[in-house]
Amino acid sequence: METETIQCALKPKEYGSDQEVKWCPGCGDYGVLSAVQKTLSELNIPKEDATFISGIGCSSRFPYYMGCYGFHTIHGRAAGIATGTKIANPNLSVWMASGDGDSLAIGGNHFIHAVRRNIDINLLLFNNEIYGLTKGQYSPTSEKGKVTKSSPHGTVEEPFNPGELALGANSQFFARVVDTDVKMMVEVFKQAEQHKGFAVVEILQNCVIFNDKTHGIITGKETKADHQLFLRHGEPMLFGAEKNKGIRLNGLRLEVVTLGENGITEADILVHDAENKDKTLQYMLTQLKHPDFPVALGVIRGATAVTYDDALHAQRDDEMANSKFASLDDLFLSGNTFKVE
Amino acid sequence: MKTTLDKVVIKFAGDSGDGMQLAGTLFTDTTANLGNQIATFPDYPSEIRAPQGTVAGVSGFQVHFGTAGVHSIGDAPDVLIAMNPAALKANLINLKSKCTIIVDGDSFSKKTIEKAGFETNPLEDGSLGDYQVIEAPVTSLTKTSIADLGLDNKSVIRCKNMFALGMVFWLFNEPLEQTIDFFNQKFGKKPLIAQANITVLKTGHNFAETIEAFTTSYVVPPAKKAPGTYRNITGNESTAWGLMAAAKKANRDLFLGTYPITPATDILHELTKHKWSGVKIFQAEDEIAGVCSAIGASFAGDLAVTTTSGPGMALKTEAIGLAIMAELPLVIVNVQRGGPSTGLPTKTEQSDLSQALFGRNGDSPAVVIAASSPASCFDWAFEACRIAVEHMTPVILLTESYIANGAEPWKVKLLDELKEICPNTCNNVEEWAPYKRNAETLARKWVTPGTPGYEHRIGGLEKEDETGNVSYMPLNHEKMIQLRDEKVAKVAVDIPLQRVKGKDANKLLVIGWGGQFGILFGAVNEMQQDGKNIAFTHFNYINPLPQNTKQVFEKFERIIVCELNNGQFANYLQAQFPEFKFERYNKMQGLPFQIKELKEQFNQLLED
Numbered sequence A: 001m002e003t004e005t006i007q008c009a010l011k012p013k014e015y016g017s018d019q020e021v022k023w024c025p026g027c028g029d030y031g032v033l034s035a036v037q038k039t040l041s042e043l044n045i046p047k048e049d050a051t052f053i054s055g056i057g058c059s060s061r062f063p064y065y066m067g068c069y070g071f072h073t074i075h076g077r078a079a080g081i082a083t084g085t086k087i088a089n090p091n092l093s094v095w096m097a098s099g100d101g102d103s104l105a106i107g108g109n110h111f112i113h114a115v116r117r118n119i120d121i122n123l124l125l126f127n128n129e130i131y132g133l134t135k136g137q138y139s140p141t142s143e144k145g146k147v148t149k150s151s152p153h154g155t156v157e158e159p160f161n162p163g164e165l166a167l168g169a170n171s172q173f174f175a176r177v178v179d180t181d182v183k184m185m186v187e188v189f190k191q192a193e194q195h196k197g198f199a200v201v202e203i204l205q206n207c208v209i210f211n212d213k214t215h216g217i218i219t220g221k222e223t224k225a226d227h228q229l230f231l232r233h234g235e236p237m238l239f240g241a242e243k244n245k246g247i248r249l250n251g252l253r254l255e256v257v258t259l260g261e262n263g264i265t266e267a268d269i270l271v272h273d274a275e276n277k278d279k280t281l282q283y284m285l286t287q288l289k290h291p292d293f294p295v296a297l298g299v300i301r302g303a304t305a306v307t308y309d310d311a312l313h314a315q316r317d318d319e320m321a322n323s324k325f326a327s328l329d330d331l332f333l334s335g336n337t338f339k340v341e
Numbered sequence B: 001m002k003t004t005l006d007k008v009v010i011k012f013a014g015d016s017g018d019g020m021q022l023a024g025t026l027f028t029d030t031t032a033n034l035g036n037q038i039a040t041f042p043d044y045p046s047e048i049r050a051p052q053g054t055v056a057g058v059s060g061f062q063v064h065f066g067t068a069g070v071h072s073i074g075d076a077p078d079v080l081i082a083m084n085p086a087a088l089k090a091n092l093i094n095l096k097s098k099c100t101i102i103v104d105g106d107s108f109s110k111k112t113i114e115k116a117g118f119e120t121n122p123l124e125d126g127s128l129g130d131y132q133v134i135e136a137p138v139t140s141l142t143k144t145s146i147a148d149l150g151l152d153n154k155s156v157i158r159c160k161n162m163f164a165l166g167m168v169f170w171l172f173n174e175p176l177e178q179t180i181d182f183f184n185q186k187f188g189k190k191p192l193i194a195q196a197n198i199t200v201l202k203t204g205h206n207f208a209e210t211i212e213a214f215t216t217s218y219v220v221p222p223a224k225k226a227p228g229t230y231r232n233i234t235g236n237e238s239t240a241w242g243l244m245a246a247a248k249k250a251n252r253d254l255f256l257g258t259y260p261i262t263p264a265t266d267i268l269h270e271l272t273k274h275k276w277s278g279v280k281i282f283q284a285e286d287e288i289a290g291v292c293s294a295i296g297a298s299f300a301g302d303l304a305v306t307t308t309s310g311p312g313m314a315l316k317t318e319a320i321g322l323a324i325m326a327e328l329p330l331v332i333v334n335v336q337r338g339g340p341s342t343g344l345p346t347k348t349e350q351s352d353l354s355q356a357l358f359g360r361n362g363d364s365p366a367v368v369i370a371a372s373s374p375a376s377c378f379d380w381a382f383e384a385c386r387i388a389v390e391h392m393t394p395v396i397l398l399t400e401s402y403i404a405n406g407a408e409p410w411k412v413k414l415l416d417e418l419k420e421i422c423p424n425t426c427n428n429v430e431e432w433a434p435y436k437r438n439a440e441t442l443a444r445k446w447v448t449p450g451t452p453g454y455e456h457r458i459g460g461l462e463k464e465d466e467t468g469n470v471s472y473m474p475l476n477h478e479k480m481i482q483l484r485d486e487k488v489a490k491v492a493v494d495i496p497l498q499r500v501k502g503k504d505a506n507k508l509l510v511i512g513w514g515g516q517f518g519i520l521f522g523a524v525n526e527m528q529q530d531g532k533n534i535a536f537t538h539f540n541y542i543n544p545l546p547q548n549t550k551q552v553f554e555k556f557e558r559i560i561v562c563e564l565n566n567g568q569f570a571n572y573l574q575a576q577f578p579e580f581k582f583e584r585y586n587k588m589q590g591l592p593f594q595i596k597e598l599k600e601q602f603n604q605l606l607e608d
């Protein structure tokens, strides 16, 4: 992406707060914090309008480190609280900061329903595949067999893939980023903010203390080129250091091909369509994983649909404009009343 | 011959498909219009699809009306309308002696009698000897009277309830016009159905007039009421209206975040009709999201409410703790039902009091208030909002199935007659800090996202005094616990003193709270008229208690707390006022008190 000069009213740092940031040194959350501040600055969002709502977990401390309005709530419930905030004041730019435990375990119900309703909120889903704040238990995204403090013999359960789960719940916007790439995060966060509806951004985040390098193969300097497929709407799905590898649809399956091998040309490579209402291909993209595939990053799905808050307010506005009552007094005096003189 | 009565209890009972709720409601509407005092209660079967003709499937509607002294739905019916043997069976356990029973004679067959659980036909075996039984061929006369309209059998049978209603109107010398108007309006597009109902109504009326069975008809003269406009209203409706009125007076949008649960759902049904007034409704995915959305809306500046019943309340407790910590206004309406667990979903109880007072982790005080009667739910919902907004605290409003589904006339209050509600806002950023408090109320300021210059963060972690920053400091935590406690305690300064009915008495003080007001008041009132040394005080403000509570208790030799639970309010009072002995009268049957049983109990205490 070209670097453009943007006139910003506030510098990224000015979106920060006076509170000392208390994540562990080296935690992936730091990168996300600066990317979010940059995003707000570049989009010129008034500081008082950006509202950060979180649940419980390391990442849920996020609101304290922003100088905006913020609400650090209870475990799993940020979606419910953010929903009320957005309905009450649809002009706010509402962001949720939540982890894999917060949104996919204890808050799983709220997550799928927020997605289904498509309320205009941005969810920063910090996925480090571990419980950090409680010091190292497996989470619903920990890979099967993972040895943790609460699974010394390895877990015996299948993890969620947040992308599959979101699309299964009819998500209109699902994106994935890595915490090591601030530029990528800013590009994607901006799209999430500009998208009208519930925007899920899964952040592959590193917990340096309890699950170090769990996304290492995707983010590592040497390996990332072959393991990151950064998707942009309308662009071919190419990756690799030379951008000579790509994704092709073969029958009903995706496959990795190399340009110039076996007669493969760019014409064979899939062009990403994030806006397609049909999510079949996008769903397949959420599933790509090591070792056979690179991991799909960027906006995997970004389709337009009516948002919950717009629909709710449109219905209410309509009722308000066409009511047979001018005030509550009219209601109270309507229908079956009787007078005592 | 016409006999004048001062009050009467009528119960319409039949199979759940027999239209008893409609018959009862139409009777109530006409009676209310005639100016009687009135109280009603629908008694639904617990199972939506209980088998036809069984006692479990009986649906009832009780109306108590009169010239004076109608404080409750009445202990037991003077007139029972039983549309089938099961309806008779279900109500035989609770009838006044000399009760008039109108039965549909056509509904008594060997099969239906057995299904209802009678061994022999009660109309023939002499077991109803104490009562005046009027056997009317309701089904057959309904059929013949509208045979020429060409309706299908189901539609014909559905009119049966109007035959019974017609008879009751004759019995109490009430006019048919309002009911006729109702059908003409409701079935304007189906004139045949309207005509059928009206014909059957008149047939029932004529039948009662013609047969010799009724030796007399009755007249219940209108009550002396304060002048004004009245309307009949249920507790759930008036709760909804009180919330809407409070939002207008606070100049905030009303937000309801909720999840359906019996018996609170009618508040949602009512509010959702009134989006025109600016209400925002969010039907959440569960109880937790319901309360959380309300907290989020409150954070953003709406007057936020969540409605529920006991089991839902249990799910909301963590979030209510958050609202206590965040010191945000929030109204939680708990329409109580029988517990624990799923308990008795359609029956009344007052057993969520301890839950409201104590059901949270940590030292987490919330304001708790309770409504007295169907119409008063309006005032208490309004008051809950006022306290929440002016004192920046969650307020739990307890109502109960008995008053939520029950109805009585409400003297309409117009917006101009209501107090202003003043949100505790801030317009001087120099003087502002997130947890800086009003010196009198200790309420912090309510500043909402979108307001430039006041950006701040709140949350569930302990707050530093004034700044609201996260703090784990030992002394700060202790101070904040005390501040939150004091803030709620200080609401006592802002509420009326506790009143006593029967100031000259000194022997027995009867204490009640919440929705059993009418019955308790009625019982004590009757005993006072008999010259008994008894007084009554009723609590609506539970936490904090009115400031003069102790002085009220001091005068009496004996104190008895009457409640529909195993002694929760008594325990609460006992803990606060160990110097008094609180005796208990507890009822846990899913039913309201009865005046008769209360008087027996009180008389015994007076004699001991």
Ligand code: SF4
Binding pocket: A022, A023, A024, A026, A027, A028, A029, A058, A059, A128, A132, A133, A206, A207, A208, A209, A210
């Ligand atoms: S425990 Fe892990 S996730 Fe939590 S702050 Fe430390 S590094 Fe970050």
